[in-house]
Amino acid sequence: KNQVEQSPQSLIILEGKNCTLQCNYTVSPFSNLRWYKQDTGRGPVSLTIMTFSENTKSNGRYTATLDADTKQSSLHITASQLSDSASYICVVRSGGYNKLIFGAGTRLAVHP
Amino acid sequence: NAGVTQTPKFQVLKTGQSMTLQCAQDMNHEYMSWYRQDPGMGLRLIHYSVGAGITDQGEVPNGYNVSRSTTEDFPLRLLSAAPSQTSVYFCASSKNPGQGTEQFFGPGTRLTVL
Numbered sequence: 001k002n003q004v005e006q007s008p009q010s011l012i013i014l015e016g017k018n019c020t021l022q023c024n025y026t027v028s029p030f031s032n033l034r035w036y037k038q039d040t041g042r043g044p045v046s047l048t049i050m051t052f053s054e055n056t057k058s059n060g061r062y063t064a065t066l067d068a069d070t071k072q073s074s075l076h077i078t079a080s081q082l083s084d085s086a087s088y089i090c091v092v093r094s095g096g097y098n099k100l101i102f103g104a105g106t107r108l109a110v111h112p
Numbered sequence: 113n114a115g116v117t118q119t120p121k122f123q124v125l126k127t128g129q130s131m132t133l134q135c136a137q138d139m140n141h142e143y144m145s146w147y148r149q150d151p152g153m154g155l156r157l158i159h160y161s162v163g164a165g166i167t168d169q170g171e172v173p174n175g176y177n178v179s180r181s182t183t184e185d186f187p188l189r190l191l192s193a194a195p196s197q198t199s200v201y202f203c204a205s206s207k208n209p210g211q212g213t214e215q216f217f218g219p220g221t222r223l224t225v226l
Contacts, residue, residue, distance in 0.1 A: 043217030102154030
């Protein structure tokens with residue numbers, strides 16, 4: 001069964017600190033992996049997309065990595081800000097356009 | 113551009129009532145979809161459409177109907193609401209159903225069924 005598992009479920013860090021969120025997937029076939037940020041009461045917004053051949057991709061203070069061999073991805077947030085408080089969702093596309101498998105998300109709280 | 117808009121933002125229904133969740137996009141996107149988001153679970157696809165006049169079922173379609181008469185609008189109808197349909201509903205759109213195409217999500221509708 002295709003699954004996307006994210007860890008930790010929730011995380012609290014202090015402003016200015018770094019953190020890393022994990023995404024493990026058992027999806028086949030694999031097309032791409034996308035990280036979304038979802039602010040409370042809002043819809044998800046795309047941060048990065050990773051294809052099979054990409055290992056690392058950055059978007060400002062967000063850096064995503066992908067290890068297609070171990071089927072793992074991570075999202076590293078550098079120098080966290082209060083505005084980083086949100087849920088971060090890992091989504092893996094498996095083949096067709098309607099074949100998106102969503103993780104349950106990691107809820108990040110950045111405290112001053 | 114307003115992007116993807118959804119109305120209402122909040123709704124409370126009684127069991128057995130019907131209602132329509134509205135979704136509209138002004139980006140001329142062909143692909144639109146409806147998801148529900150429940151605590152501790154990933155988003156699940158309810159229905160989707162690859163263009164006006166074309167709809168198909170997703171992972172959890174039971175109890176929901178959709179239609180796509182225009183490119184802009186993709187309403188979701190709850191036929192007879194049940195407490196199990198209490199959830200947050202998101203509409204999304206993308207330019208085309210291609211694999212690398214980003215989906216843009218609306219702000220969501222929080223539905224409570226009593």
